Amino acid sequence: MGTLQVFKLILILGCFGSIAEGLGVNWGIIASHPLPPKTVVQLLKDNGIKKVKLFDADSSSISALAGTNIEVMVAIPNSMLSMMTDYDTAKKWVDRNVTRYNFDGGVNVKFVAVGNEPFLSSYNGSFLNVTLPALENIQKALNEAGVGSSVKATVPLNADVYTGDLPSAGRFRTDIADLMTQIVTFLNQSGSPFVVNIYPFLSLYDNANFPFDYAFFDGGSNTVNDNGIVYTNVFDANFDTLVSALKAVNLGSMEIIVGEVGWPTDGDINAKAAYAQRFYNGLMKKLASNTGTPLRPNQYIEMYLFGLIDEDSKSVQPGNFERHWGILKYDGQPKFNMDLTGQGRDVTLVPAKSMQYQSKTWCILDPKAQNLTAIGNNINYACTFADCTSLGYGSTCNGLDSSGNASYAFNAYFQDQSQVDGSCDFQGLATETAQDPSTAGCNFTIQILLDSFGYRVLVPVKAVLFHVLVSVFLEMLW
Numbered sequence: 001m002g003t004l005q006v007f008k009l010i011l012i013l014g015c016f017g018s019i020a021e022g023l024g025v026n027w028g029i030i031a032s033h034p035l036p037p038k039t040v041v042q043l044l045k046d047n048g049i050k051k052v053k054l055f056d057a058d059s060s061s062i063s064a065l066a067g068t069n070i071e072v073m074v075a076i077p078n079s080m081l082s083m084m085t086d087y088d089t090a091k092k093w094v095d096r097n098v099t100r101y102n103f104d105g106g107v108n109v110k111f112v113a114v115g116n117e118p119f120l121s122s123y124n125g126s127f128l129n130v131t132l133p134a135l136e137n138i139q140k141a142l143n144e145a146g147v148g149s150s151v152k153a154t155v156p157l158n159a160d161v162y163t164g165d166l167p168s169a170g171r172f173r174t175d176i177a178d179l180m181t182q183i184v185t186f187l188n189q190s191g192s193p194f195v196v197n198i199y200p201f202l203s204l205y206d207n208a209n210f211p212f213d214y215a216f217f218d219g220g221s222n223t224v225n226d227n228g229i230v231y232t233n234v235f236d237a238n239f240d241t242l243v244s245a246l247k248a249v250n251l252g253s254m255e256i257i258v259g260e261v262g263w264p265t266d267g268d269i270n271a272k273a274a275y276a277q278r279f280y281n282g283l284m285k286k287l288a289s290n291t292g293t294p295l296r297p298n299q300y301i302e303m304y305l306f307g308l309i310d311e312d313s314k315s316v317q318p319g320n321f322e323r324h325w326g327i328l329k330y331d332g333q334p335k336f337n338m339d340l341t342g343q344g345r346d347v348t349l350v351p352a353k354s355m356q357y358q359s360k361t362w363c364i365l366d367p368k369a370q371n372l373t374a375i376g377n378n379i380n381y382a383c384t385f386a387d388c389t390s391l392g393y394g395s396t397c398n399g400l401d402s403s404g405n406a407s408y409a410f411n412a413y414f415q416d417q418s419q420v421d422g423s424c425d426f427q428g429l430a431t432e433t434a435q436d437p438s439t440a441g442c443n444f445t446i447q448i449l450l451d452s453f454g455y456r457v458l459v460p461v462k463a464v465l466f467h468v469l470v471s472v473f474l475e476m477l478w
């Protein structure tokens with residue numbers, strides 16, 4: 001091959017470079033208008049994403065993944081953990097939610113997540129007694145069903161199960177140290193990975209003095225020196241704190257998967273699309289180059305981004321940002337440029353196609369309304385049901401005036417209710433309009449239709465891509 005051909009080959013690999021082997025996404029569905037499962041699965045395929053993590057075993061989500069060969073982590077919610085301490089119940093769960101899909105052209109289930117962050121301090125120990133028995137029963141049921149060598153049960157844990165001022169000092173949290181040792185010993189015996197959720201954003205959110213750049217991967221000036229090992233970002237430091245905690249119980253080489261990692265785009269002063277873009281840019285490059293971490297250098301890390309799509313009905317107890325974790329908006333449209341191949345190109349994700357929206361009608365505070373006494377109560381009512389998190393301090397719609405606030409709340413409720421009759425009234429204070437009240441940074445959204453999907457224009461799109469590929473390869477031949 002001549003230099004020109006080599007150059008062209010590089011160009012081609014660059015243009016069609018595939019995403020890192022270890023990359024997956026979390027698919028949550030706590031939304032007023034969840035995207036149809038088929039649309040989500042198409043999004044995964046179009047973006048080359050080959051691993052997905054669910055938060056339950058919802059049959060419509062799982063069924064939509066059939067025949068795709070996408071690797072799936074299904075889950076048992078915390079609320080079902082105590083039931084799973086009964087072996088027969090665990091066996092039924094596995095039969096119904098794993099084995100059923102295990103056929104040629106079925107679903108490629110790789111993991112069962114037993115609970116989700118069950119040892120969070122905020123749960124007051126509610127799941128301490130049930131998690132390990134549930135884990136053991138599920139793995140036993142998988143083994144008995146004959147799928148135990150390919151499907152592994154594990155427990156996605158929050159990074160708060162371990163502590164350490166420096167990565168080398170990592171140890172499991174003292175109040176659960178014995179339990180954690182039993183769990184990791186069991187995981188090791190069954191050949192299952194440790195799954196941990198790591199959130200540099202939360203390091204920043206929880207600590208006003210946290211060095212901002214250290215949350216990203218291009219910080220440079222903020223470093224932590226751990227007995228000669230220099231950490232340049234909190235992700236590596238956190239990951240290695242876990243490595244040390246595992247080492248302390250003689251499991252220093254146990255496989256670690258990052259179950260959740262990401263950056264929200266609204267609902268807090270540090271939750272911005274620009275920061276998310278910066279974070280993911282560094283993360284994707286790291287993942288693609290298999291740099292690993294100082295204690296596990298040159299290693300491939302499997303990780304699941306949190307999350308794929310915004311979820312407007314999530315609890316905001318942890319913070320208003322909870323509803324804005326998506327790399328895509330509620331309607332499957334990209335929020336910022338992101339190159340999943342880790343080459344740092346200025347490219348967009350492939351959006352959900354042929355989305356169908358409710359009519360272009362917004363609900364606003366009636367400019368003719370005279371008596372505004374009841375406005376506060378009506379805003380509160382709207383925001384109790386609908387998502388108003390973009391109005392808060394540091395958020396995209398925080399600059400609105402008081403009537404803008406009312407309009408935003410009324411519209412959020414009206415769209416949440418799918419524009420049904422009577423949902424834009426608010427004791428006569430509201431009125432419908434066909435004029436978009438959105439401002440520069442603040443989007444008054446129109447919700448998507450809940451039903452009647454299914455129309456897509458995939459054939460022409462695929463045909464175009466095929467055409468491009470063919471012409472590129474024909475060109476290579478000269």
Ligand SMILES: *[C@@H]1O[C@H](CO)[C@@H](O)[C@H](O)[C@H]1NC(C)=O
Pocket residue numbers: 056057058059075077089092093094096097
């Ligand atoms: C299968 O999973 C679904 C969704 O999490 C759950 O509602 C159902 O009870 C499970 N089936 C069995 C038999 O446990």
Ligand SMILES: *[C@@H]1O[C@H](CO)[C@@H](O)[C@H](O)[C@H]1NC(C)=O
Pocket residue numbers: 122123124126
């Ligand atoms: C945990 O305890 C706190 C304080 O007693 C209480 O407010 C909270 O509701 C409890 N949470 C759960 C999940 O039980």
Ligand SMILES: *[C@@H]1O[C@H](CO)[C@@H](O)[C@H](O)[C@H]1NC(C)=O
Pocket residue numbers: 125126127128129
């Ligand atoms: C867990 O079990 C211990 C010992 O059996 C018991 O004392 C404790 O109350 C249990 N905790 C919960 C939250 O059920």
Ligand SMILES: *[C@@H]1O[C@H](CO)[C@@H](O)[C@H](O)[C@H]1NC(C)=O
Pocket residue numbers: 185188189249250251
């Ligand atoms: C981890 O699992 C391997 C394989 O089953 C076993 O040989 C080893 O002793 C286990 N290590 C610990 C610390 O339990």
Ligand SMILES: *[C@@H]1O[C@H](CO)[C@@H](O)[C@H](O)[C@H]1NC(C)=O
Pocket residue numbers: 371372373374
């Ligand atoms: C304004 O509305 C409130 C209740 O919404 C009512 O109590 C009050 O009398 C009204 N004021 C006037 C001047 O109409």
Ligand SMILES: *[C@@H]1O[C@H](CO)[C@@H](O)[C@H](O)[C@H]1NC(C)=O
Pocket residue numbers: 391392393398400401402405
């Ligand atoms: C609008 O609502 C937000 C969130 O409740 C509040 O912080 C802000 O002060 C309000 N603005 C005005 C002008 O009332």
Ligand SMILES: *[C@@H]1O[C@H](CO)[C@@H](O)[C@H](O)[C@H]1NC(C)=O
Pocket residue numbers: 329331333438439442443444445446
């Ligand atoms: C608001 O969001 C919708 C849905 O993603 C998008 O189509 C529209 O362009 C946005 N409007 C503004 C003003 O940003």
